[in-house]
Amino acid sequence: MNYYLKRGLQALFTLWAVLTITFVLTRWMPGGPVDFLRAQMIAGNVGPASGEVTVQDPAGSEQFDDLARRYVNVVPSAPIHEQYFTWMKATLTGDLGRSISFSKPVEAVVVPAIPWTLFLGTVGIITSFVVRVVIGAVLAYREGSWLDFGGSTALLWIQSVPFFLIGLGLLYVTAYQWGWFPLGGRVNPDATPGINWPYVAGVLNHAALPVFSLAMASFGSGAIAMRANSIQELGKDYLRVAQLRGINLRRVTTLYVARNAILPMYTGMLIQLGYIFSGAILIETIFNYKGLGFYLFRGIQARDYPLMMAVFILITVSIVIAMFVADVTYGWVDPRVKRDSESY
Amino acid sequence: MASEDSNIFKALESQSEAAEPMSTRERWMAWIDLWIIAPARIMWIDRRTRIGSIIVALYLLTGSVGVWLTEEPELNEASPLRGPFPGGIIPGGQESWLVVQDTTLLGLTVPWPTLNYVFGTNNTGQDIFELLVHATPPMLEMALVGGIATTLIGVVVGTFAGYKGGRIERLLMTATDIQMAVPGLPLLIVLAVAIEPQEPWVVGLLLSVDAWAGLSRSLHSQVLALRSESYVEASRVLGLGEVSILRDDILPNIMPFIMINFMGNTIRVIAASVGLYFLGVLPYTTANWGVMTQNAYSNGAMLSAGTWHWLFLPIFAISLLGYGIIMISQGMDRVFNPRVRARQSSTSEGGEAVAAME
Numbered sequence: 001m002n003y004y005l006k007r008g009l010q011a012l013f014t015l016w017a018v019l020t021i022t023f024v025l026t027r028w029m030p031g032g033p034v035d036f037l038r039a040q041m042i043a044g045n046v047g048p049a050s051g052e053v054t055v056q057d058p059a060g061s062e063q064f065d066d067l068a069r070r071y072v073n074v075v076p077s078a079p080i081h082e083q084y085f086t087w088m089k090a091t092l093t094g095d096l097g098r099s100i101s102f103s104k105p106v107e108a109v110v111v112p113a114i115p116w117t118l119f120l121g122t123v124g125i126i127t128s129f130v131v132r133v134v135i136g137a138v139l140a141y142r143e144g145s146w147l148d149f150g151g152s153t154a155l156l157w158i159q160s161v162p163f164f165l166i167g168l169g170l171l172y173v174t175a176y177q178w179g180w181f182p183l184g185g186r187v188n189p190d191a192t193p194g195i196n197w198p199y200v201a202g203v204l205n206h207a208a209l210p211v212f213s214l215a216m217a218s219f220g221s222g223a224i225a226m227r228a229n230s231i232q233e234l235g236k237d238y239l240r241v242a243q244l245r246g247i248n249l250r251r252v253t254t255l256y257v258a259r260n261a262i263l264p265m266y267t268g269m270l271i272q273l274g275y276i277f278s279g280a281i282l283i284e285t286i287f288n289y290k291g292l293g294f295y296l297f298r299g300i301q302a303r304d305y306p307l308m309m310a311v312f313i314l315i316t317v318s319i320v321i322a323m324f325v326a327d328v329t330y331g332w333v334d335p336r337v338k339r340d341s342e343s344y
Numbered sequence: 345m346a347s348e349d350s351n352i353f354k355a356l357e358s359q360s361e362a363a364e365p366m367s368t369r370e371r372w373m374a375w376i377d378l379w380i381i382a383p384a385r386i387m388w389i390d391r392r393t394r395i396g397s398i399i400v401a402l403y404l405l406t407g408s409v410g411v412w413l414t415e416e417p418e419l420n421e422a423s424p425l426r427g428p429f430p431g432g433i434i435p436g437g438q439e440s441w442l443v444v445q446d447t448t449l450l451g452l453t454v455p456w457p458t459l460n461y462v463f464g465t466n467n468t469g470q471d472i473f474e475l476l477v478h479a480t481p482p483m484l485e486m487a488l489v490g491g492i493a494t495t496l497i498g499v500v501v502g503t504f505a506g507y508k509g510g511r512i513e514r515l516l517m518t519a520t521d522i523q524m525a526v527p528g529l530p531l532l533i534v535l536a537v538a539i540e541p542q543e544p545w546v547v548g549l550l551l552s553v554d555a556w557a558g559l560s561r562s563l564h565s566q567v568l569a570l571r572s573e574s575y576v577e578a579s580r581v582l583g584l585g586e587v588s589i590l591r592d593d594i595l596p597n598i599m600p601f602i603m604i605n606f607m608g609n610t611i612r613v614i615a616a617s618v619g620l621y622f623l624g625v626l627p628y629t630t631a632n633w634g635v636m637t638q639n640a641y642s643n644g645a646m647l648s649a650g651t652w653h654w655l656f657l658p659i660f661a662i663s664l665l666g667y668g669i670i671m672i673s674q675g676m677d678r679v680f681n682p683r684v685r686a687r688q689s690s691t692s693e694g695g696e697a698v699a700a701m702e
Contacts, residue, residue, distance in 0.1 A: 172645075
């Protein structure tokens with residue numbers, strides 16, 4: 001089968017499976033969204049004016065069906081397949097339910113936040129990738145030197161601190177104590193949005209610490225892996241041949257060694273994408289950065305299940321898409337995988 | 345058929361035992377030598393595993409004896425936000441962080457050191473040192489249960505898929521792919537909010553939900569390669585059972601990889617639990633380093649330079665444990681290297697034979 005077609009079908013299947021899991025969680029998780037809404041309705045916090053509701057279990061009543069339909073797209077008393085199709089149809093057409101704490105459609109809350117998280121995520125991934133490739137390669141070329149020893153030790157230390165705690169420490173030192181960076185937020189409130197220097201500078205200044213902390217998420221282990229890959233590659237026979245042919249050393253290091261050592265790192269990005277989006281929850285909470293993760297945190301605090309499930313779906317879908325893109329481009333970066341379709 | 349074959353092997357085994365009788369005690373000694381003393385020696389020789397073992401042993405000691413020696417942290421034990429090392433780094437005087445008093449122990453009067461707010465206090469006047477110590481046992485329990493559960497699921501799924509092949513392989517690997525696509529932290533958050541786990545071991549089990557897929561995928565490809573090795577094929581031709589092939593032929597080969605992964609998983613469980621406690625998703629049932637960090641973050645430790653100890657000491661406790669485990673796993677490959685191990689085991693026969701050959 002065609003490589004791209006196969007990967008596309010795989011991505012679609014994963015997407016379907018993930019959405020189905022989300023539906024099952026929404027509908028049947030004990031203490032989950034539907035259970036929670038019922039409890040809230042009994043307490044009179046949501047739904048029709050409290051006088052109309054009987055204190056008995058409202059499950060099965062028309063009012064409860066209507067309420068659950070509005071908030072989480074589930075009609076609890078309908079047959080299972082009907083519930084499933086109602087939910088799937090609503091989700092696929094972009095209706096993610098209604099937020100309890102913001103009392104407006106979830107899309108209206110989360111959609112404006114998506115670009116900010118994407119911005120943090122992509123810049124974080126690229127920064128971390130470039131920095132760790134460079135540092136790993138430098139340590140590999142100086143293998144056995146003091147630079148290598150000190151660098152490797154420092155990398156192990158960095159690896160052992162959870163990245164969001166590195167972020168927290170940096171926030172304390174550089175923003176709160178030294179005042180180099182803003183304490184939180186996304187933009188400079190005084191600047192007018194648009195392409196002008198004060199606004200752009202504000203965006204960059206606010207994003208600097210979150211991006212750096214996100215990049216730390218896989219930096220230590222990644223740089224160590226790059227160092228190991230490069231050392232392995234440096235011992236290969238084709239390099240000696242290249243040297244004997246008198247090829248320029250710089251050309252050998254950049255074109256031959258780096259390319260082959262980076263390849264395995266590219267696969268690691270598949271796994272990393274998920275980490276970055278997950279990590280955004282903690283980072284955005286710490287830095288008060290209003291992206292998807294921040295709203296997930298707000299959803300947790302207010303037990304706002306519709307909001308939580310919506311962000312969960314959005315993050316999952318972005319990861320599936322990102323993995324698909326990485327998969328397809330990997331075939332382009334390393335043509336060998338297209339021929340050997342079983343190696344994955 | 346299979347049972348007959350294994351009878352033949354048993355017969356062979358008992359023959360070789362008859363030729364070289366070994367008492368139960370000797371066999372135990374050999375086992376201890378091979379699996380405990382020799383690895384311990386190798387771990388001590390390697391600088392990284394030595395440092396790592398000392399650090400992890402320190403935590404184990406804190407979690408067992410330390411909890412018993414230090415008092416439970418209480419609210420308003422002392423004035424809030426006292427700095428670390430009261431009375432100066434060098435102890436002296438009654439206000440110092442280290443006071444040596446005479447106590448009677450078994451009828452003898454001996455000097456006994458007492459620590460007084462050595463790491464200062466937090467905003468509610470709790471002793472930070474006592475909080476750190478009493479947060480250790482639940483964290484160790486969580487990390488151990490989570491690490492074991494994650495590794496077990498990953499090994500069973502990956503090995504089984506790789507060895508069986510066919511429809512089962514496709515099914516298990518699809519499940520693995522889906523698990524990899526589901527974002528770990530959001531899933532854990534949704535589950536944790538609904539389940540509200542109280543016990544540390546339940547938290548550990550919960551955290552294993554999102555981490556097994558990576559291990560099972562890489563084990564799958566390793567087992568795939570091992571499956572066609574000649575000695576595995578030989579066992580299959582002899583009609584040995586699937587379980588015994590997996591246990592005796594496949595597992596020993598991937599054991600180093602599994603062990604190193606186990607260490608990685610415990611670190612991941614520690615980091616993830618701290619993250620969840622920091623977000624306030626898990627109920628605060630015990631003292632916890634993540635809860636301490638969250639407390640410091642949201643109650644004003646960020647605002648003043650004088651409260652650094654409140655914020656950074658729990659972070660340091662988390663990181664040092666992680667560092668210890670990483671250092672052990674860094675040197676672990678040497679422990680599993682049969683040549684290095686043979687050189688270190690002295691009493692067992694096989695060890696000497698291999699050592700003599702080298």
